[in-house]
Structures are given as C-alpha cells and as structure tokens.
Amino acid sequence: MNMFWYEVCMVLHLLAVVLWLGHMFFWSIFCGPMVKNIPPPETGSWLREVSLSMGGLGWPALTILVVTGIVILGFHGTTVESALSGQLFAGQYGHMLAGKLALVAAMIGYQAVVGHRSAPLAVYFNMLAALIVIALSVALVRGF
C-alpha cells in the first residue's frame, strides 16, 4: 500500500473520531441541557428534537474507524498472526493498544445495546471510555 492511501486513512480516521465524539460530547454536556431549557418548554423540547434529528453518526463513524484502523495497523506491519499470538500486545505500546481496542469494543457494545435510547448512567461510562480511548490514542501517536 502506498503512502497516499495511508494518509487518506489517517485523515478519515481522525475525521470520524472528531465528528462522532464531538457530536457525543457537545450534545450530552452542552447543547442538550442548554436547548432543553429554552423557554417556553414546548419550544425548548421542539428545538431539542430538531437538534437530534440529524444524529445517527455512531455506526457510520464506527465502521470508518474500524476499517481505517485496521489499514493503519497493517501499514505499521501488524499481521493477523502477531495479533493472535499476542506479540502485538507486548510491551508498553502493545498494552496501550490492547487497552484502546478493548475500550473500542466496549463502545461498539454500547452502541449495539443502548444506541440512542435513554440511559443516563451508561452514557457517562461511554463518554469516560471515549476520553480514555483518546488519551491512549494520543499516547500511541506521540508517546508519553
């Protein structure tokens, strides 16, 4: 695979992350509570509904993340054998990668089980997982 496609995957990977998590964080922490409280209550509820009308970024973003993530790992020399043998997850880099992949799997599970249903407690665990995934990703790219 040439460098061009690697760079395309890097850009797509980052775009999927910022769109998906940006939507999740901004809506859950800022926009949701703000818009819901616009008076009168009917207007606030309607505007909140409008703001949520174009959601559904979770699955498309996850699909892009998984596909581009696999390509990026492949570019770094990762093979199926190294993953299955556990060689990939050895050392500090490997531990961080394993942690990241485990949390991503948990977030996929959240998306499949909870999705857009109301789950006030679970959503905060999902956001915490996202924060740790970002932290690990930054560490994987730049080191500690």
Add this chain to the structure above:
Amino acid sequence: MWQWANAYLHMLGAIVFVGYSLFWGIMAFALGRRVDGTRRLEYLTMIRATRWPPGGIPEWGRIPLLGLGWLFLLLIFLTGVILLNPGGFRMEIITTAIAGGGSLGQLFTVKMILVGLICIGQLMLSFRLASGTMYAMLAGALCVTGVSALLVH
C-alpha cells in the same frame, strides 16, 4: 507526560469545537427545512442567547453559546502554541514554520489560514446568524482536522 497532557487537551478542545460547529450546521440545516427564514432566524437567535450551564449557578457566571466556542478556540490555541514550542510562545514560532517551506510549512500555513477563517466565522455569528457562515465554519473545522492529521503524520 506534560507534552502528552498538552496534546490530549488540544485534541479534546478540537473534538468539542467540531461538535460545536456541527451543532450550528445541523440547526441551520434542520431549521431551514422546517420553518421559513424569519422563524429560523428567531430560533437561531434564541439558541445563541442560551447559556451554559442552564442552572445551578448565578446568571452572570453562565457562559453564552458563542462564548463556549471562543473558550474552545482559546484552549486549542494555547495548547497548540505549547505543542509548537514547549518553552513558550514567540511570534517566530509561527513565522519560522510558515517560512520554512516544504510540505510541512505549506500544511501549517494552510492550517493557520483555516483557523483564521474559523475565527472570522465565529466573530460573524455574533452579528449575523447566516446559514452559510455556519456551514463554512463546520467545513473549516473539518479541513483543519484533516490537515492536522497530515501534520502529525
């Protein structure tokens, strides 16, 4: 560890700012499909006037929506400057990177121009809630993300 924490904050700031731009873009588009221009402007003005957090603290301590956008941009700027040079900010950091030429210098120049345009868009939202500005800000934020991915690589 300090550089990692700084890069982490830079990334978080960028993610939330994209969420903020996406929010404006979605509201402009979704309201445009549901109500006429006058009502759309009325609703967008209502949204712009909201403050965060909506309760719990006195009104003067709450941050308006546009203020949140400026706060995210400030966080991105400050952490970005530290990322460029851990010792602190000097104007030469920017000029050297731009004048440096090569693909890195060119990408950095493009990024700085886009960041400047985003700031202009953000400023324009204080005076006029135009859909075009909101879409342009979202496009700009996504382009900056793409360019940043190439810069890090």
